[in-house]
Amino acid sequence: MYETSxxxxxxxxxxxxxxxxxxxxxxxxxxxxxVRRTNCCRLIYSASVLVMKEIVFTKAVNLSKAIxxxxxRMFIRKILGMAALSDDDFVGCTNREIFSRTYEKKLWGWSGxxxxxxxxxxxxxxxxxGYVNALEHFLVGxxxxxxxxxxxxxxxxxxxxxxxxxxxxxxxxxxxxxLKENRKLFKYDNLEFKELDLVNDEIPMSDVIIVRQVLQHLxxxxxxxxxxxxxxxxxxxIVTEHLPIRSDFLPNIDKPSGPGFRxxxxxxxxxxxxxxxxxxxxSQVLCEFKERDGIIRTFAYRxx
Ligand SMILES: C[S@@+](CC[C@H](N)C(=O)[O-])C[C@H]1O[C@@H](n2cnc3c(N)ncnc32)[C@H](O)[C@@H]1O
Numbered sequence: 001m002y003e004t005s006x007x008x009x010x011x012x013x014x015x016x017x018x019x020x021x022x023x024x025x026x027x028x029x030x031x032x033x034x035v036r037r038t039n040c041c042r043l044i045y046s047a048s049v050l051v052m053k054e055i056v057f058t059k060a061v062n063l064s065k066a067i068x069x070x071x072x073r074m075f076i077r078k079i080l081g082m083a084a085l086s087d088d089d090f091v092g093c094t095n096r097e098i099f100s101r102t103y104e105k106k107l108w109g110w111s112g113x114x115x116x117x118x119x120x121x122x123x124x125x126x127x128x129x130g131y132v133n134a135l136e137h138f139l140v141g142x143x144x145x146x147x148x149x150x151x152x153x154x155x156x157x158x159x160x161x162x163x164x165x166x167x168x169x170x171x172x173x174x175x176x177x178x179l180k181e182n183r184k185l186f187k188y189d190n191l192e193f194k195e196l197d198l199v200n201d202e203i204p205m206s207d208v209i210i211v212r213q214v215l216q217h218l219x220x221x222x223x224x225x226x227x228x229x230x231x232x233x234x235x236x237x238i239v240t241e242h243l244p245i246r247s248d249f250l251p252n253i254d255k256p257s258g259p260g261f262r263x264x265x266x267x268x269x270x271x272x273x274x275x276x277x278x279x280x281x282x283s284q285v286l287c288e289f290k291e292r293d294g295i296i297r298t299f300a301y302r303x304x
Contacts, residue, residue: 087258095197095222095257100175102259116178118154121213121242121296127289131212131298132161134287135238138300139165139208142236149206149234151198152214156182162210163188170204172196199225203233212240213296215269216261220254220276223269227276231303240298242291243268252276263294271301279304 090098102108108119121127139146145167153159153171155178163169163186172194173179179193186193196203199222203209209230215223230237243249244266252275253267262268271278281302288297 087256087260090258091256095199095218096174098258099173099217100177103175103178107259114155114181116155116175116181118157119213121291122154122157124289124291127291127296128158128161130287130289131158131240131296134298135162135210136165138238138286142207144207146208147204147206148208148210149204150210150212151196151203152211153182153193154178154213156186158212159210160186163191166190168192170194170206172198174198203229206234208236208238209234210238212238212298213242215239215271216242216263217257217259219257220252222257223271223276227271227278235303237271237301237303238286238298239269239271239301240296241269242293243270243295243297245290245294268294271299 090101093101103116106117109117111117111123117123139148139162146165147168148162148166148170150159150162150169150171153173156171159169159171167190169188169191171182171191173182174195174197176195179195183193194204198211198214199218215226218226242261242263244263246266249266249268251268251270251273253262253265255262255265270276272280272283278301281304283299283301286298286300288295
């Protein structure tokens with residue numbers, strides 16, 4: 001006769017039965033411990049393989065970026081049939097379509113762990129840490145509680161490090177799926193994710209608007225529409241842009257809205273220069289970091 005237990009069928013009678021039960025239990029214990037050990041080894045092995053793949057891939061990408069100029073890299077992507085990072089491929093699309101496809105096709109790269117990845121400038125440790133420190137210093141210097149609106153918040157690797165500095169943090173982006181992923185990953189009482197098109201939608205009132213590496217992807221027409229709306233919506237506008245290394249570049253050369261940016265043709269967005277001529281009470285550079293293709297510079301503008 002057998003009785004059932006959580007570990008299987010076990011003989012139920014007498015001393016012999018008890019000894020058999022003990023042996024059986026010991027055997028089952030050993031088997032389950034060994035299964036646990038094997039599973040644990042498998043897990044550690046898979047995690048190590050993933051980490052190794054990530055390291056090798058990142059190193060290969062970084063090396064290719066260091067030795068192959070941007071234009072040539074894009075050309076190579078195109079002839080290899082990889083989705084091209086050319087803005088021309090998106091002509092006629094809405095900004096929502098453009099940036100959803102940019103993420104879907106991983107045109108800004110990928111991390112291995114997340115579906116949405118906002119690119120190197122959002123993850124390079126030195127750039128992100130330096131930016132967060134500079135913003136912390138700036139925001140702590142402003143009196144009172146601060147409502148911060150982050151326009152084009154992306155995968156929120158950067159924004160998530162600023163939430164504690166705000167009384168309320170409204171993180172906005174145009175890509176719905178990205179926001180859904182962000183909502184699952186980042187939960188704070190003072191944080192709200194909002195689907196918003198900074199070109200066409202109304203921008204919430206705040207003390208500080210942050211626009212980090214977003215305008216560089218937009219056409220001059222879209223940037224104009226944004227600028228026309230922000231007056232009296234905030235006191236400070238903090239803008240981060242990818243700019244050419246040489247300081248005598250011609251700013252604000254137009255381009256279609258898309259995943260590319262102006263550095264590839266030696267230009268970059270400076271809002272206080274023509275044709276935008278943003279009127280400010282004062283401006284300061286909060287931080288800047290050299291990137292292989294250029295400089296990532298952050299301006300703080302006190303708006304009129
Ligand atoms: C390169 S990512 C930068 C993300 C983030 N600000 C950072 O620095 O890590 C640019 C982001 O801007 C968003 N974006 C582009 N056009 C937008 C628009 N019109 N309104 C709101 N977000 C926009 C994109 O979806 C993308 O997430």
